[in-house]
Amino acid sequence: MGEEDALRFLADRFKATQKEVLTGIGDDSAVVKIRDKACLVASTDTLVEGVHFRLGTQTPRQLGRKAVCVAVSDIGAMGAVPRYLLCSLGCRSADSMEFIEDLSEGVAEGCREFDVCLIGGNLSESQTVFINMTALGEVSSDDIVLRSGASEGDDIYVTGTLGDSALGLRALSGDCGIDGCEGAVSRHIGPTPRLQVGRMVAKRGIASSMIDVSDGLFCDLEKLTSEHGLGAEVSLGSLPLSPGFLSLCGRFSEDGYRLALSGGEDYELLFTSSSQNRASIEEVSRLCGIAISKIGSVTAGGKIRLFDEGGEEVFYDTAGFEHFC
Amino acid sequence: MGEEDALRFLADRFKATQKEVLTGIGDDSAVVKIRDKACLVASTDTLVEGVHFRLGTQTPRQLGRKAVCVAVSDIGAMGAVPRYLLCSLGCRSADSMEFIEDLSEGVAEGCREFDVCLIGGNLSESQTVFINMTALGEVSSDDIVLRSGASEGDDIYVTGTLGDSALGLRALSGDCGIDGCEGAVSRHIGPTPRLQVGRMVAKRGIASSMIDVSDGLFCDLEKLTSEHGLGAEVSLGSLPLSPGFLSLCGRFSEDGYRLALSGGEDYELLFTSSSQNRASIEEVSRLCGIAISKIGSVTAGGKIRLFDEGGEEVFYDTAGFEHFC
Numbered sequence: 001m002g003e004e005d006a007l008r009f010l011a012d013r014f015k016a017t018q019k020e021v022l023t024g025i026g027d028d029s030a031v032v033k034i035r036d037k038a039c040l041v042a043s044t045d046t047l048v049e050g051v052h053f054r055l056g057t058q059t060p061r062q063l064g065r066k067a068v069c070v071a072v073s074d075i076g077a078m079g080a081v082p083r084y085l086l087c088s089l090g091c092r093s094a095d096s097m098e099f100i101e102d103l104s105e106g107v108a109e110g111c112r113e114f115d116v117c118l119i120g121g122n123l124s125e126s127q128t129v130f131i132n133m134t135a136l137g138e139v140s141s142d143d144i145v146l147r148s149g150a151s152e153g154d155d156i157y158v159t160g161t162l163g164d165s166a167l168g169l170r171a172l173s174g175d176c177g178i179d180g181c182e183g184a185v186s187r188h189i190g191p192t193p194r195l196q197v198g199r200m201v202a203k204r205g206i207a208s209s210m211i212d213v214s215d216g217l218f219c220d221l222e223k224l225t226s227e228h229g230l231g232a233e234v235s236l237g238s239l240p241l242s243p244g245f246l247s248l249c250g251r252f253s254e255d256g257y258r259l260a261l262s263g264g265e266d267y268e269l270l271f272t273s274s275s276q277n278r279a280s281i282e283e284v285s286r287l288c289g290i291a292i293s294k295i296g297s298v299t300a301g302g303k304i305r306l307f308d309e310g311g312e313e314v315f316y317d318t319a320g321f322e323h324f325c
Numbered sequence: 326m327g328e329e330d331a332l333r334f335l336a337d338r339f340k341a342t343q344k345e346v347l348t349g350i351g352d353d354s355a356v357v358k359i360r361d362k363a364c365l366v367a368s369t370d371t372l373v374e375g376v377h378f379r380l381g382t383q384t385p386r387q388l389g390r391k392a393v394c395v396a397v398s399d400i401g402a403m404g405a406v407p408r409y410l411l412c413s414l415g416c417r418s419a420d421s422m423e424f425i426e427d428l429s430e431g432v433a434e435g436c437r438e439f440d441v442c443l444i445g446g447n448l449s450e451s452q453t454v455f456i457n458m459t460a461l462g463e464v465s466s467d468d469i470v471l472r473s474g475a476s477e478g479d480d481i482y483v484t485g486t487l488g489d490s491a492l493g494l495r496a497l498s499g500d501c502g503i504d505g506c507e508g509a510v511s512r513h514i515g516p517t518p519r520l521q522v523g524r525m526v527a528k529r530g531i532a533s534s535m536i537d538v539s540d541g542l543f544c545d546l547e548k549l550t551s552e553h554g555l556g557a558e559v560s561l562g563s564l565p566l567s568p569g570f571l572s573l574c575g576r577f578s579e580d581g582y583r584l585a586l587s588g589g590e591d592y593e594l595l596f597t598s599s600s601q602n603r604a605s606i607e608e609v610s611r612l613c614g615i616a617i618s619k620i621g622s623v624t625a626g627g628k629i630r631l632f633d634e635g636g637e638e639v640f641y642d643t644a645g646f647e648h649f650c
Contacts, residue, residue, distance in 0.1 A: 009422070009426065034359060042409070048451045084357060087369070088457045100335075101334065117349075134459040
């Protein structure tokens with residue numbers, strides 16, 4: 001069973017019928033109209049020990065901050081403003097009060113950084129440590145950006161750089177050591193959700209669809225295109241890769257593009273936009289101080305096609321990408 | 326480290342400073358003002374395998390429904406109306422799609438029963454199965470009932486009956502078999518949150534404080550009294566015990582009162598009310614078809630004192646009760 005299959009089943013099983021539920025299961029966050037144009041945005045996500053983190057490779061404080069980042073990123077990917085968090089923590093009874101205090105410090109740090117307030121908490125004993133965060137935010141119905149609004153011919157953009165987090169994870173997990181990979185490790189442990197960019201493209205109405213890159217660029221682009229009967233052409237040479245990634249990826253992967261396409265946990269924003277918005281997007285990039293790279297365009301076909309720098313189509317075993325979802 | 330200690334630390338660490346957050350960590354649910362008198366109510370809770378349930382003793386469907394009950398009960402205990410749920414499920418990759426489908430059936434059943442809508446979902450791989458539910462509800466600021474409003478002299482009431490769920494859990498866990506305990510087992514596996522009673526006492530403004538009994542009557546009464554510098558006198562003979570409980574509790578415990586006081590997971594409502602509201606409370610009981618029993622009264626002292634049917638004070642090792650919290 002893949003997570004995607006199960007989520008599709010759940011989205012279908014729990015199709016919202018209430019008219020005030022504008023978006024239910026199946027987007028980054030749910031959107032519920034609360035009055036006039038004011039909408040409540042809600043999302044839930046869990047970091048699980050052994051799956052999303054190992055306790056030895058980061059401090060509880062770093063983990064607490066990351067849980068906040070992951071939660072607010074989903075709210076930002078709707079063009080919304082995150083406001084409140086509820087946290088359910090599962091830990092072994094042997095975990096000390098110090099663990100909870102350190103983790104709380106990290107949560108508090110994330111709350112200050114992204115101007116959100118933790119309003120609810122729950123603590124359970126669990127053999128597997130987990131941190132569930134539910135994030136609540138607000139948005140005007142005019143500003144909501146869904147996963148489903150892309151059109152044929154739209155440009156495809158991604159913020160920041162891709163693959164650093166995946167490289168950082170490999171450096172932490174592997175036996176090559178992390179020498180020289182500190183930057184990538186820090187991207188993995190301490191991601192930066194692109195809240196300001198998300199908010200600005202939403203307010204300007206220039207993103208036709210948007211998602212945060214958590215499962216890897218390829219998988220997440222499928223959610224904006226293939227899942228809605230559209231396709232995409234992506235130029236591998238346009239993928240934004242950091243100098244650190246380019247100099248180090250060979251140590252962990254024979255193919256840096258593969259790592260950047262499928263690594264995941266980038267927490268960058270991936271969005272589509274009509275080509276008439278190019279100047280506006282350049283302005284958003286300048287105002288936010290974040291690179292926003294055009295990596296391809298939306299096509300009519302239901303497939304994502306990848307092209308190398310010479311314009312030749314490249315065929316990856318994308319089933320291998322799905323495995324990371 | 327006790328859960329209560331850790332939650333007190335978190336409530337203190339994350340004291341909400343925003344004026345729109347009427348109640349943060351430390352009550353059954355958080356309450357946030359969204360406009361005029363309209364408030365959003367939010368709560369998060371997790372059921373963890375091996376702690377809150379064992380997979381062999383109930384079906385995934387029963388578990389899904391119970392997770393909904395536990396979530397909406399927290400909203401109801403504020404006098405609020407539950408509206409939306411977000412569910413984060415952690416399960417082993419070996420757990421079949423059938424497990425997820427069955428669990429979803431139970432969640433859907435609970436959603437229909439309590440008129441709530443699942444708007445968000447997340448699925449993670451986890452060695453320990455867990456089901457986290459975040460419930461969102463609505464309430465007018467006029468109707469909110471907190472844990473903190475009791476006064477000396479108030480009557481103490483509890484709905485339904487106590488101890489059945491704890492007895493059911495013992496029947497499921499022990500080696501005495503469940504013969505004759507089917508009713509208690511079904512209370513444990515399929516609780517009934519008292520949403521209608523909670524809503525009605527809130528609308529009438531007759532509950533000065535309220536909580537749902539999840540950690541056991543004694544622990545939860547402490548949260549309404551001792552934690553606010555008050556005490557309580559409880560008459561053991563007034564505790565509402567079902568005929569089934571009375572006939573069976575001797576099989577599992579030498580002292581039925583102890584089981585009813587500390588067993589937990591009753592999901593009944595415990596509330597305090599001025600003695601002038603007695604007729605109104607009788608009417609609520611009649612209208613809802615649910616027994617509401619007066620079990621004692623709030624006192625000035627910071628302790629909970631228990632009295633037997635002859636009026637003699639009974640001294641329990643209440644540290645043993647805390648153990649169940």
